[in-house]
Amino acid sequence: MTCKKARELMVLDHYGEAGAEDKARFDEHLGKCPACAAERSETRRLFALIDAHAAEDAPTPDWEKVWRGVRTGIAGERPTRQPALAPWRRWPFAGPALALVLVAGILIGRFGLAPAPRPAVSAAAAPSNGGAPNGIRPAFAAYLEDLKPILLDYAHYVPGEKAEGRVVVDESALRTLMLQNVLLKRKLAEKDPAAADLLDDLDLILKEIVNRGPNDTNSPAEIRDLIEKRDVLFKMEILKKT
Amino acid sequence: MEELTNIRQAREGDPEAFRALFDGHRQQVFALAYRYLRNRTDAEDVLQETFIKAYNGLPGYDPAKGLNFAAWLNRICVNASIDAMRRSKVRETGPLGPEEAAAMSAPSHSSDPERSARSAEIREKIDQALARLTPTQRMVFTLRHYQEYTTREIAQALQSSEGSVKKHLFRAVGLLRKHLRKYVVEDGYDL
Numbered sequence: 298m299t300c301k302k303a304r305e306l307m308v309l310d311h312y313g314e315a316g317a318e319d320k321a322r323f324d325e326h327l328g329k330c331p332a333c334a335a336e337r338s339e340t341r342r343l344f345a346l347i348d349a350h351a352a353e354d355a356p357t358p359d360w361e362k363v364w365r366g367v368r369t370g371i372a373g374e375r376p377t378r379q380p381a382l383a384p385w386r387r388w389p390f391a392g393p394a395l396a397l398v399l400v401a402g403i404l405i406g407r408f409g410l411a412p413a414p415r416p417a418v419s420a421a422a423a424p425s426n427g428g429a430p431n432g433i434r435p436a437f438a439a440y441l442e443d444l445k446p447i448l449l450d451y452a453h454y455v456p457g458e459k460a461e462g463r464v465v466v467d468e469s470a471l472r473t474l475m476l477q478n479v480l481l482k483r484k485l486a487e488k489d490p491a492a493a494d495l496l497d498d499l500d501l502i503l504k505e506i507v508n509r510g511p512n513d514t515n516s517p518a519e520i521r522d523l524i525e526k527r528d529v530l531f532k533m534e535i536l537k538k539t
Numbered sequence: 540m541e542e543l544t545n546i547r548q549a550r551e552g553d554p555e556a557f558r559a560l561f562d563g564h565r566q567q568v569f570a571l572a573y574r575y576l577r578n579r580t581d582a583e584d585v586l587q588e589t590f591i592k593a594y595n596g597l598p599g600y601d602p603a604k605g606l607n608f609a610a611w612l613n614r615i616c617v618n619a620s621i622d623a624m625r626r627s628k629v630r631e632t633g634p635l636g637p638e639e640a641a642a643m644s645a646p647s648h649s650s651d652p653e654r655s656a657r658s659a660e661i662r663e664k665i666d667q668a669l670a671r672l673t674p675t676q677r678m679v680f681t682l683r684h685y686q687e688y689t690t691r692e693i694a695q696a697l698q699s700s701e702g703s704v705k706k707h708l709f710r711a712v713g714l715l716r717k718h719l720r721k722y723v724v725e726d727g728y729d730l
Contacts (some may be wrong), residue, residue: 305705308712312683314690342723343716347684350662355573358583364561368554370591382668494625501699519698526596526618 298326302335307340398443398473404436433484437492440477441533444499447506448533452524454517468507475503492536498527542608544720548651550597561590568616575620575681585623589616606695614696617682621674624650668718676711679704 298306308325308473309315327334448464482496505520524530542563548556568589573582592615593600600611671679675697682688682696690708694701716723 305709308709309690311706312689337722338724340712340716341721343712344684346661346719347665347715348722350665351660351685355570355582356579358569358579358586360565361584363565363587364558365591366587367561367594370587371557371594372556414541488628494622497625504703505699506702522599523698525599526592526615 298322300333307337401443404439417525437481438537441537448524451520454521471507493538495532498529564612568612568726572620573615574685581623583617588619621678625675668715672711676707679707680711
């Protein structure tokens with residue numbers, strides 16, 4: 298067993314989640330590795346410290362005030378579900394998506410990463426672009442366009458549908474999209490928190506797509522639910538236009 | 540059975556049925572949000588947001604899929620709490636509210652004032668160390684350590700993979716150990 302694996306197991310072991318076989322190998326490793334034994338001791342003391350200083354219990358909220366807020370939030374509404382698009386409207390976008398990934402990469406490289414030119418006019422006289430750094434908006438909009446077909450495909454996933462009808466994007470393209478996400482977030486984080494939040498959501502979704510195994514039949518539905526619950530497509534439409 | 544009836548009626552737009560669901564689950568949802576956000580007002584906001592989202596999401600909730608209503612609400616609460624934490628990053632590092640400050644300085648079981656002060660200091664350092672984690676690391680640690688979810692249950696709540704949850708948990712514990720090492724060593728906590 299490697300020390301890295303032992304470090305992971307010392308956490309799982311604390312929570313009683315290490316399997317019997319792993320635990321036996323872990324104990325054997327500790328007997329031979331003083332560094333890991335010391336680290337286990339420190340980890341156990343950390344948990345003891347945290348437990349000894351557990352925060353106070355939650356205070357009692359004003360339940361009626363919260364309920365009034367809920368009532369206002371749902372007043373006049375009746376729960377509704379957006380109808381899914383018919384299967385024939387799902388776009389076979391893999392090819393165009395990959396081409397757009399390339400274009401977005403070029404845009405980010407050209408506008409997003411190049412040092413900003415010194416302004417010729419004072420900040421007060423400069424026109425506002427909604428708070429986003431100059432030049433990064435087109436790259437951000439192009440990035441959202443690239444992702445849209447992939448997300449639409451998942452958003453309209455129906456359990457049991459055949460795999461051959463789905464958009465296929467290879468892992469390297471997905472990883473390129475994740476890299477672009479990081480670069481865009483770096484540029485937008487301070488001046489446009491809403492865009493940065495959306496990029497966080499998109500990053501999470503991309504990771505889920507990349508990490509899903511070939512035989513993982515639950516993932517598409519989970520990714521669909523993630524897109525739906527976080528209103529990702531709606532936010533993309535709004536932020537693309539601002 | 541009664542809960543299923545309330546869910547069905549709430550789905551039809553019956554506010555009283557939804558109120559019954561709110562009353563039955565508000566404590567559990569609030570406790571989770573408060574444990575994560577450490578701020579009563581923020582936790583109340585998340586509680587409210589969770590139930591509004593739940594109401595709108597009722598048509599998509601299917602108990603037959605195996606996820607019980609409480610777990611489904613927790614999943615919404617987890618996402619709302621992470622979003623709330625992202626929104627309030629600035630406030631989070633600011634001064635504590637009166638209620639949190641009072642809780643922080645509340646006397647511990649010890650009657651020794653010096654020891655109480657030390658305990659309050661360590662509790663504050665633990666909160667600060669938790670605040671330095673990423674929102675996901677913090678949520679994973681909160682759910683595993685305080686709420687006693689298994690990593691599998693956390694993966695369901697966060698709609699993520701178990702492997703990813705474990706990675707977040709390892710990183711969270713590693714960072715807490717780093718940030719709190721001084722207190723672990725000085726106070727000699729051991730089992």
